[in-house]
Amino acid sequence: xxxxxxxxxxxxxxxxxxxxxxxxxxxxxxxxxxxxxxxxxxxxxxxxxxxxxxxxxxxxxxxxxxxxxxxxxxxx
Numbered sequence: 001x002x003x004x005x006x007x008x009x010x011x012x013x014x015x016x017x018x019x020x021x022x023x024x025x026x027x028x029x030x031x032x033x034x035x036x037x038x039x040x041x042x043x044x045x046x047x048x049x050x051x052x053x054x055x056x057x058x059x060x061x062x063x064x065x066x067x068x069x070x071x072x073x074x075x076x
Contacts, residue, residue, distance in 0.1 A: 011075040020069025026050040030059035039067075 024046040026037040035057075037049035043066075050062045 012072050013075045014070050014072045017069045017071045023065075023067040025065045025067075026053075027063040027065070028053055028057075028059050029061050029063050030057075033057070033059055035059075 021041060023039045023041065024037075024043045025039050026046040026049055028035040028050075035053055037046045040046045040049075046064065053062075054060050
């Protein structure tokens with residue numbers, strides 16, 4: 001007796017979920033510095049942290065991270 005498998009490929013879509021919000025962070029990437037803003041609900045808060053960090057240290061290169069929440073659903 002042979003066992004057979006049937007695969008059905010279904011298209012899916014991924015979309016931003018507004019109620020999940022967005023988180024903003026900034027990381028100093030100057031060699032040897034590991035300072036980071038921490039997560040913020042407002043983009044301006046992470047940007048203000050980077051501006052203050054530059055003012056106090058002279059470091060001027062940052063990695064910015066924007067994190068959102070997404071939901072995957074079957075494409076109809």
